Amino acid sequence: MEDTAQTAARAAERDEVRSKARAAKAAAPVLATLPTPQKDAVLRHAADVLVDRAAEILEANAADIESGRAAGMTEALIDRLALDSARVEGIAGGLRQVASLSDPVGEILQGRTMDNGIRMRQVRVPLGVMGMVYEARPNVTVDAFGLALKSGNAALLRGSKSARVTNGKLVEILQDVVAEHGLPREVVQLLPCETHESVQDLITARGLVDVVIPRGSARLIDAVVQNATVPAIETGTGNCHFYIDAGADLDSAIQMLLNGKTRRTSVCNATETALIDAHLSTSDQLRVITALQDAGVTVHGDVDKLAALGARGVVAAEESDWADEYLSMDIAVDVVDGVGGAIAHIARWSTGHTEAIASRDAHALQRFADEVDAAAVMLNASTAFTDGEQYGMGAEIGISTQKLHARGPMALPELTSTKWILEGAGHVRP
Template sequence: MNQREEVLSKAESAKSIAPRIATLTTPEKNDLLRAAAEALVKRSAEIIEANKADITAGEKAGMADSLIDRLRLDDNRIAGIADGLRQVASLSDPVGEVLQGRTMDNGIQMKQVRVPLGVMGMVYEARPNVTVDAFGLALKSGNVPLLRGSKSARRSNEKLVEILQDVAAAHDLPRETVQLLPCESHDSVKDLITARGLVDVVIPRGGAKLIDAVVTGATVLAIETGTGNCHFYIDRDAELDSAIEMLLNGKTRRCSVCNATEVVLIDVALDDADKKRIITALQETGVTVHGEVSELEAFGATDIVEATESDWTDEYLSFDIAAKVVEGIDGAVEHITRYSTGHTEAIASKNAYTCQQFANEIDAAAVMINASTAFTDGEVYGMGAEIGISTQKLHARGPMALPELTSTKWILEGTGHTRP
């Protein structure tokens, strides 16, 4: 069969088993998740071998170091992925949760309960850990995942899905409980995101181009997990040592993730020596600073790369950062409003009024007050593994974990009631 036929065939299989997966009990789901975690660790040598082939191919193709880092798997990372499944198993099952209910005046019992979304398409780049995260979250929330990973991680994803399917089969579930779609061309993405009637929702996770292509091209409901052009504003009233520590943590802790700090905004009212300290601290940790050279050299900064418009609009996902001097909190809000992707925005200030203004006026999924942008993470929030950070305003916003992968339905129970 051709690629489109394969995608639709797998979508049909997923749709056919969705009712069965939706009605799995919590113990059944948890047993499967824990068994999958054990299988991943036990077969880690197979996973690493497949991953090495992907790494070699990526290096030969000139893949950026940040993407190679996202792609790489080793024993520690596989153990972490397995722990993620165990953590999901330990979380409360959202399916069947009663959100509200009451007895109507006519005696009908009504309640609103959480139910699975159904067939959940995932389109993602490079990071093979997403394959397992998506499986775990989809299963615990009663959904059937259709996974379309990137070509760069094809061998890794194939091995991971093979292991997960083996575990499903050992638990008397169809191997179609999790499926990997072809990734040789972009056409498979188009086939997935237009499979109305078979796919209930599609979630893109990756760079801005991938997300935009899915959201604008989908006829299936799409949940946008946005890119992270995250800003960190250092106010005139900031405690500078602490602000620099938070900035460096957001930028250098792991530069290839969506919650990494990509732009630092510096209050013009800070002393020139303090402004220079901020830039120097970044450079001393190996971060390349981009900005308007004349603006930053005015207070003694050196080795600045002249910024272009893309420095303000795009994620770096590398040891690079854009720096700009702004006219206080109003200037920071103005800049962020213009360039924010709505992911995470942060401020360092000891002034409670300034912090409150920032929190009130910034429109983002997460606002950090005197905290690093790195805290936007489902696991940190206590949600367990996440599908991504939603930057849209309908259905879900922020980390998308188990509750966000469900919908609701109303159940009304009468005793032969008819409506007059």
Template structure:
């Protein structure tokens, strides 16, 4: 069975390679036409997707999936419309392929250009979230890559319906359907075969929980980009506007708890703790947030005393760890010890404090007087994102079109030969 599954995954990768070779020559007009066709088809065929998604939700509830995962899994007409709009936005973005990154004409007349090129075959391994299926396919297509999608079994019906629609749209405009393929999802070995298909697959991007990401990064022989677990902090500084701070904390925590940019920890400078703690505890409790607080927070009976584990937990639920700190330095030290390198925010009216925080905090995105919810490819003007990278090589932060490309050097000569030494 394992050999059969490996052969199935590798055969899909070979078909993807053929499709990727065709996409290299596809014009922007053809790729954009495919993206717009995908968006229109998603809207027209939304009932198919919703029916399939209902089966996944029913199975997920029966299996006891946490509500945060159910939320990630759930599609609605509005969410389908959102991913369709994402495809349309991507269609409107400049084509990165062929962009000249740098270049010059050497003294000998040889013309050098470094240009963007597709990665080739990009594998995605992800959990729940069927919207990732569409985002990944759309971004891969626009950047000239073929996508191998390995979603979770919890979203099997949704992903199957979505990929069928996307493949039909590709064929409708004369592009290869194999530019988007869905891999088997019921055996974890399919992940292993994908992430070790060196020579067939050019890049793998894992997107999901810490366990999935760690397993892929450790086991892969194909190059990987580590995407983010989000142990995200909001720090309320001594000079913060407390009305602003309350709005930012509530939005960062409660806007949507199941996403990686949701705040999981709150740090409050002791200089404003007496005034801010009663109001933020009241506001969070009114929003049904359970606060896991240090000794200062836990003086309020509405707060659950925090454990050491709370500082390192990505809750993905209506839970929030909270601590009073003595200084900005202590806030930065806490984030360095417990943060995941995803997004960190400071609320302050002190420009020097903001500059110190943005310089010293080691994260893919740092917000000053803004909600952590803005760490998102669409909000950053990328149309959509294929993930949020928390590593430092090649790509960091929300990954859009440019992050799905590599580069090559092209030299134009007129019979140039190099002198013998």
């Protein structure tokens, strides 16, 4: 009897995903031709309503946090999940910023008149139906809606079970707003999240879903990219490095390192590895390590190598310390042989997200910029700046670490494709 019930529940879940995908497909043409002023009005109204209904959102979020703690969720993930009044204001501000940005839809990228008189132009058009698979962060729900709407796409959102109540409330509010503006509620929909199979239903809905974007852990991203039959845009994890060169202003370098590590540990642009130039004096190398520890950061590394500098309280590093995100007040530290050693270390362990250098040596800065392969390279700046809002894009859909179509923070232009329009006067080809 239990197997029969599970089979029925699974069939209902699959049918719900397909039904919502069909509804999104039907809503997409409405969005594709929506005038920019109307889109902007919807976004600004949605921002106002989110703030007005913040109490409802925070009540829903409190229920998710309570469930998460009861299930043993780590504090790093709780931080990703948690909302407060300031974060709700920030989410609303992201929608307002998107509303203020140029609409990419209809932008003419190039054009000319052919020798035979046919006029041709390449214009930006929406992708259609955009599927998002993401974990914990409820702000992604609103970011995805805003960017999808402004770029003329319908949004199918598959958030995590841990944020089910919060995401449900947010989508309810957003659907209420779009309906007030005469748009189908189906321009933004939340998919079931009770089982992992619903992800598979979304990422294999060819013909209904035009693109799927995963955002979350390496395991989630790999699962989507490897199993999707719908085109997928890979957003990578952030194993971000900060290299302190012998030519750096050490006080400034330490401040940038601490900012990247401690500002907010649960985000993908947080610094996870510090690389220290062996050509710095022993006392300066120790200063870097001590500054991290004094800030409450646990240092992982080669205990003997760092002890030789005078460091104490270092946790022995395993291979995973160099390869993975901590998303916590932990950092891996290694001493490398100059900028070349830093580049080699990064080439081996980087996820291609954000890599940074502190130096006053123009040659070292240029070599780092030229040879490091990442979506973003920071020269004398914290890794925390890899962010769509910081780039002036408004809310971002994710940080792409792939090299086709989009790389780095993905915002409005990256959520469009192009169409060639040729205008003749009865032309036939000989």
